[in-house]
Amino acid sequence: MQQVIESRLFKGKAVLLFGARQTGKSTLVDIILADQSRGHLVMNGDDADVRDILAQATATKLKALIGKNEILVIDEAQRIENIGLALKLVTDQLKQVQVIATGSSSFELSGRLNEPLTGRKYEFRVFPLSFQEMVNHHGLLAEKRLIEHRMIYGYYPEIVTHAGEEKERLKLLAGSYLYKDLLMIDQIKKPLLLEKLLQALALQVGHEVRYNEVAQVVGSDPKTVEKYIGLLEDAFVVFQVPAFSRNVRNEIRKGKKVYFYDCGIRNAVINNFKSLGSRNDVGALWENYILVERMKYLRNKGIDTKFYFWRTTQQQKIDLVEESENGLSAFEFKWKNARARIPQTFTNNYPEATTGIITRENMEEFVNDDHS
Numbered sequence: 001m002q003q004v005i006e007s008r009l010f011k012g013k014a015v016l017l018f019g020a021r022q023t024g025k026s027t028l029v030d031i032i033l034a035d036q037s038r039g040h041l042v043m044n045g046d047d048a049d050v051r052d053i054l055a056q057a058t059a060t061k062l063k064a065l066i067g068k069n070e071i072l073v074i075d076e077a078q079r080i081e082n083i084g085l086a087l088k089l090v091t092d093q094l095k096q097v098q099v100i101a102t103g104s105s106s107f108e109l110s111g112r113l114n115e116p117l118t119g120r121k122y123e124f125r126v127f128p129l130s131f132q133e134m135v136n137h138h139g140l141l142a143e144k145r146l147i148e149h150r151m152i153y154g155y156y157p158e159i160v161t162h163a164g165e166e167k168e169r170l171k172l173l174a175g176s177y178l179y180k181d182l183l184m185i186d187q188i189k190k191p192l193l194l195e196k197l198l199q200a201l202a203l204q205v206g207h208e209v210r211y212n213e214v215a216q217v218v219g220s221d222p223k224t225v226e227k228y229i230g231l232l233e234d235a236f237v238v239f240q241v242p243a244f245s246r247n248v249r250n251e252i253r254k255g256k257k258v259y260f261y262d263c264g265i266r267n268a269v270i271n272n273f274k275s276l277g278s279r280n281d282v283g284a285l286w287e288n289y290i291l292v293e294r295m296k297y298l299r300n301k302g303i304d305t306k307f308y309f310w311r312t313t314q315q316q317k318i319d320l321v322e323e324s325e326n327g328l329s330a331f332e333f334k335w336k337n338a339r340a341r342i343p344q345t346f347t348n349n350y351p352e353a354t355t356g357i358i359t360r361e362n363m364e365e366f367v368n369d370d371h372s
Contacts, residue, residue, distance in 0.1 A: 001124060001300055003245070007034060009071075010098050014087045016077075017102045019126030019182065020228045020236040020261060022173060024157045025102040028126060028194075029073055032100075039363055040071035045079035055081040057316075059093040062086070066097055084117055091120045102126075105182070107237045123206040128155040128262050130296040132368045140364060141163075147360055148276050151285045154264020166264070167273055174268035179235050197228050201238060201258045204267040206284030208255045208311070209240075227257065236261060244308030244321040257309050259288050277319040286335040287319055290358055293367040294320070327352035335360060 005028075008015055017025045033040050043050045053065065066072055071207070072090060077083050083101070090099045131150075134143045153159050153166040162169055183191055196218040201209065209229075211222035218225065234236045243255040257345050260266035263285055267273055276282050291307070298305050303324060310318040310330070322329040330353050342355040358366050 001126070002028065002031060004302070005122075005124060006035065008108055011122075012091065012095065013119075014117060014119050014121045015092050015098070015100045016123045017100070017126050018100075018106060018123065019104065020128075021104040021178060022156055022158055023126050023128050023236075025126045026075055026102075027157070029075075029100060029102065033071065033073070036071065038070040040073060041066055041069040042073040042075065045074060045076035045083075050074075051080050054083065054086045057082070057086040057089060059089050061185075062089055063094060066090075066094065070097055072097055072099045073118055074099065074101040076104060078103040078105050087117060088120060091117075098142075106182075113155045125299055126305070127292075127296045127299070129157055129160055130155065130223075130300065130367075131293045131363075132297060132300070134160070135364075135368055140368070144360075144364070145331065147363075151263050151276065151282075151289045152273055154262040154267075156262060156264060159264055167268075170264050170268040170273075172272075174265050178265065179232065179237055182231050182235050190220075193218060194228060197225065198232070198237070198269045200262065201229070201232075202266045205259060205266060205281070206287045207257070209258045230259055237265070241307050241320075243308055244310045244323075250313045255309070255311065259291060261292060263289050282335050283333075286360075287333045290333050290363060290366065293363075310346060312343075312345060316345055318331075318342060318346060330355045331366075332357050334358070337361065 005015060005017075009032075017028065019025050027260070033042075038222075043054070045051060055063070061084075074080070074086075077087075080086065087099055087101060090097055132141060134146075134155075137143075153170065156170075156173060158169055158173070159166050177196065181354075182194065197220075200217045202213050204214070211225045211229075215222045215225045228237065229240065233240065236336075238258050238260050241257045241259065243253055245253040260269075266288065272279070272281075276285075278284070295307070305322050305324040308321040308323065310321050319332045319333045320331045322331075328350055330342055330346060330350070332340050332342060334357055337359055340357045342357075347353070347355065
């Protein structure tokens, strides 16, 4: 990703990096800055004086503020009122300056992208570390030996680099810090409900989520549940995968599944760090893990792909259906080498789709360029 971002610099557009807190956005920016010989100014939206300055920005004020620097970095830009206007002013009127902004939630979450940036930005998603990045770091064999560990503790950089402290650090991460941005906006009236909802979603990973059923569990109403799940998506904590339906009469059309961007966060939410041999949710954990690693792999390669799951009213199912410019693909995820196959109903109705069963034995073919 570093090389791709660097290739977009000084092309007349703002570079926006989005991702949950502690995924390494600032570290990535530091690495990029170290490769540049140009002067730079770094500002942080968590600082009150920075928020005041940039919220009232004009082209004249920005020019004086930036001075001779050619790169302006704004960390935690989602905290700044009218951030869209500031980014637009730099991009349109200070053409010699490259602006790089990071956000731990989408700017739209807090209604602070009042000025449209259509055609003026490159957007990048920063995930926690990936299977492929760790393979590049210490080799395929070493990383495959750690798969069970990753399914329990995840890939947050702070967790990966502090062996033996995973539980303590994950509990801190999975607390209110992870969704700090949500608690700062008026839309969240009930923080306790948010925590209950996260726990309910964590326990339903791998299963369809029905808003009315979740509402009963957490003591709320379906509309509030739907709204809060959407806000958790905007904060990059969870994401939804819709049902795939084209041809078959009895396909489920309106279902949703909810996954966590990191298995460690998911396990911290329900305070379950037991080994896989002592758990009854291994299949769900594997599904969450491998689906997210596939997402990271495709995003990092710049492949635009839509994710779906597939199920019929007769309970035939497929864990992941991918739709891209290359066509349809369907995959089942199996932790153990249990016999599995793609339902014939699917293959009959979508004969053009490529299919596969993804297990821990062959998973490197699915999420890694180097299969050796």
